[in-house]
Amino acid sequence: MTSSLDPDRLLPVDPETRAVARDLYGAVAEAPILSPHGHVPADLLLENRPFGDPAELFVGRDHYVTRLLHARGVSMTELGAGGSADPRRVWRTLADHWDAFAGTASAYWLRDELATVFDITDELEPSSADRIYDRISARLEEPAFRPRALFERFRIEVLATTDDPLDDLAAHAALRADTSFTGRVLPTFRPDRYLDPDAPGFAESVARLLEATGAPETFAGYLDALQQRRGHFLAQGAVSLDVGVTEPWTVDLGAAEAARLFDGVRRGAASPADRRSFRGHMLLQMARMSVEDGLVMTLHAGVLRNHSSRTFEAFGPDTGHDIPVATEYTRGLRPLLERYGLEPGFHLILFAVDETVYSRELAPLAGFYPSVYVGAPWWFLDAPDAMQRWRSAVTETAGFLRTSGFIDDTRAFLSIPARHDAARRADAAFLARYVREGRIGMAAAERIAHDLVDAVPRAAFKL
């Protein structure tokens, strides 16, 4: 069975509203993609090798997909985790369980990718699995399906990677030096393992950081080392750093107390409360450095990582069992905002997986602090219905211009256009409703739709 994509997908069902949305979407459908936060590695574009097989591309690397297969009873091992699996069998397994994906964001993206990137409109099902597999495989060998060719075809103007602070960023430098590639690929400073005493190997990470930078083994040296590495990232074009925490809790400590905690956490001798304080204080230190060096600070909060220890031990992190928890920003971020929230040029973008904070905390914060931006719907919430809920919860308090613009946050390079396209459709749908409800004029809606893919992310991320 074939099913071509509905050209009006995600647009409102009411005909007149759909017509308005179609106009709004049409004007931005082909706009260049700004992707200021994601997980595609720079090497992918530097090396420009053909992509692997369809299973690796659409299943193995995508923990949105593997988690739902796992929930259906498919073992991680069958999916190739912790070893290798026959890619064709993995693909067939996906086809066998494809009905479980109906209605999910993953299904939406995959159908879109197959149709728009590979020109495959066959419905995925057991009987079509092999045929689709073969067609994808054949395409992946064509030069037009190499990363750089797709980068151009996708009209990606800016792509941010996410990188370890000790990364030398050689791939980024090489890409910039390569005159045959004209895209902007920016590194992003992701310091979690050096900031969180509960991160695996924290003490070793800090030791490596100090050694690599030649900084003294003191708290001041540690801060210098971090600042130095941020400087390296800035020099290589970085515009932002990204911090991931379970709780967005901050604390403002004196230098002596911070130094005392630093000693404790390095020796593994700190209490849970001290480790929490250290972590919370380092968020504040990251903000301080951003005030100084201008890196936009993005905060992704509210996910309890590796919920299933048995799965983590067998297959490692990012295997589909990171589960959100209730999150509190108003009090938790207050120490940071008391100190830096009014600083000119400071940008703090708040991402959440707990929808309750949208109207209650994020929009009010971004509606007052010039530094605070409401991050686009993230992770589980990066999906069409969730996007409507997000805009509805945020807009009436904070408008459109205090938001971040869409981020795809993905390591699945081929899904980037589908994800941005979904966001553009969702925004067009939202704006069309406001137009039809007499709340925004059509001219304003057109301007906003354009800003949301252009001026808004450029401003929030200082692109």
Add this chain to the structure above:
Amino acid sequence: MTSSLDPDRLLPVDPETRAVARDLYGAVAEAPILSPHGHVPADLLLENRPFGDPAELFVGRDHYVTRLLHARGVSMTELGAGGSADPRRVWRTLADHWDAFAGTASAYWLRDELATVFDITDELEPSSADRIYDRISARLEEPAFRPRALFERFRIEVLATTDDPLDDLAAHAALRADTSFTGRVLPTFRPDRYLDPDAPGFAESVARLLEATGAPETFAGYLDALQQRRGHFLAQGAVSLDVGVTEPWTVDLGAAEAARLFDGVRRGAASPADRRSFRGHMLLQMARMSVEDGLVMTLHAGVLRNHSSRTFEAFGPDTGHDIPVATEYTRGLRPLLERYGLEPGFHLILFAVDETVYSRELAPLAGFYPSVYVGAPWWFLDAPDAMQRWRSAVTETAGFLRTSGFIDDTRAFLSIPARHDAARRADAAFLARYVREGRIGMAAAERIAHDLVDAVPRAAFKL
């Protein structure tokens, strides 16, 4: 004034979407009812006596109705609680306050029941109250309105009751033995009073349990006794047990510590923290037994029972003042899921009255753990708008197949078809929107609509 039911009730307002929904609904409207969780007693069907008067049927037993009358200033006593009241006067009281019910789920169900079960389309109001009362009364004396006749007319294929672990389930056995009744009526193991040290009469309940099973007065004996009674339920056809807790919090204890807590809670000497630990550990023990015996474990969490002590003391439990609280599953269930979440064949269905957990916790958990299912909207949330919010919050992360199927959870036998019908309409409405938004093809929507009333509850509840 009469008002016949709108045949398109609960379907989307957009004409084209409504047409799609009508098709989807039409294909399942007459499908048999699977009711795997509810509170109708088996005796009702065994004895097959005529129902009582309209007031008893629609007011007295329905704390959804009595609570809102109470909120309007009608005393519990007037409604017959704690004694008797003239049923005709109770019914007139309902008619007097019927405008307060407009828009509620209760009003929807009652109108549907009057029209579809009793063929009464007069609007309930003071002037029609007596007439409607008389018509219902007359009908209730007809053989066609006895429980078994209605069971058949309602096309109920499976009906689960909820029973005390010490119940001998004689009614269930007698029903099965009765060749003149062909419906499946299954018991459900509801052990709360034997698990929760804060339940009234807990020590006495445990003593009765041990005595009835001849188990020794030790923690091991207590576990044996529970397992033995589960075995009895299994032998009588049970497919699930149901646990109700205020907080879904679990803890994994060693045998010695558990035994120590058992001694404490039996003697009434345990601290609040120890009582909480015991309760949380027994949830985990129930899961362990389910891994062993295969009973599906359903968890209804988040309601603070008997908020008004004065009302509880005068009129007992289930009198309309159980009030939800914020609920946390991600951390609370982790000890249980760490131990049993990946066990093949284990099913844990999570029901919530705190909507915030739908997208934040339940869908992500059910989207990874093969054991976890997202329970249908429950109690206050078993209503058309709330159902749309639930599907919207759950589907994009967990799809349709990781949910439980509808449960009516009711002791109001006559409302069962209205409730299932409402759920079918709500699902058709949701699916139609996804079809019209180009997210699901019509063939897939038709298959899903059917699965939601058939394969989905059969799989989740092992029917």
Add this chain to the structure above:
Amino acid sequence: MTSSLDPDRLLPVDPETRAVARDLYGAVAEAPILSPHGHVPADLLLENRPFGDPAELFVGRDHYVTRLLHARGVSMTELGAGGSADPRRVWRTLADHWDAFAGTASAYWLRDELATVFDITDELEPSSADRIYDRISARLEEPAFRPRALFERFRIEVLATTDDPLDDLAAHAALRADTSFTGRVLPTFRPDRYLDPDAPGFAESVARLLEATGAPETFAGYLDALQQRRGHFLAQGAVSLDVGVTEPWTVDLGAAEAARLFDGVRRGAASPADRRSFRGHMLLQMARMSVEDGLVMTLHAGVLRNHSSRTFEAFGPDTGHDIPVATEYTRGLRPLLERYGLEPGFHLILFAVDETVYSRELAPLAGFYPSVYVGAPWWFLDAPDAMQRWRSAVTETAGFLRTSGFIDDTRAFLSIPARHDAARRADAAFLARYVREGRIGMAAAERIAHDLVDAVPRAAFKL
């Protein structure tokens, strides 16, 4: 560019549903305004002076507007806070940043006010700023734009102010005595500063209260003093008191313990826990007094005031950085409701800025306790989309009659009709959907639409 108001603004986009909504709205569009809670001072109407300049009117006094300008980087000083600013420049600043307001409730109200009060339909933008400024200024000098003339033109039947307990309410008395003014202007007792040990100047406030009433310096004297002042308010026509708290937490204390806490908090010697207990107990005392004197008790909970200390110190309170927090009513209000929740005639209206409590706590509480009413959407949530979410979350459990009716809660006198009109449109939109979904008949919807602007607020606020 001009843009006249859409006569169908805020009504549903589906044409047939819009037609139903238009009928429902039309029948109440011109109904008198009952404004039982707000912040317009009585002096405004007593003195009946011309309003000031457009900047003062639409920017300076409206922290909804100043906060979003501040978030755009405009300093409080530029906006006239803590001194004076050229009003024309302030107005131009608003025009410069007007695009940031698109989609917000503030933008909706301002456009409505300009069009319906001032007959100005030019779109606000830099090029039109001066022209609009001049037109407003000219109008403000006309007699028809004085407060009393507008009061009549707005068809305000009742307007409640919010007043300090020690206010002599002379303005209210003078207004009542003034035969040339026929509107009802009622005081509201707002005792926060005398109840909350953490309020600035608490001890001094209590001392002034005791001195003013001649009450002894004991806890009993303090309670007497409060009761006496409530009596004064009642004598001047007050129907309600209003309490604002961060957490709606109550505690029932014995007289000796309460007296001990009173001594502690007066001397500034109480611990945080004792201050919390005192505050929580005084909520309960306010309820007790309401049971006795009949004043409706409104509770506005869940906002952390003055998030940015630096802004508070420089510019004072109500400067746009009050930020909501997660709120808990079920357990927090239980001591109060255990004691007074069933008392005949007691009214407790609960307002929230945490949407999660709508379906989880407020609707279930109001669906049982005759004393509890669900307050209309408040503050950040007083906006069209948020209103739909609120009705959707509340109605299926509590119906329409257990709600408060709309409150505008504003100090912006000119925005009162726009706000009430938006609420009427939102309710018509909601009801129209229920009509079209076959859940409410048209006659019932018409009655409810009318009740929501008339019988409902009259009942809840005892008008």
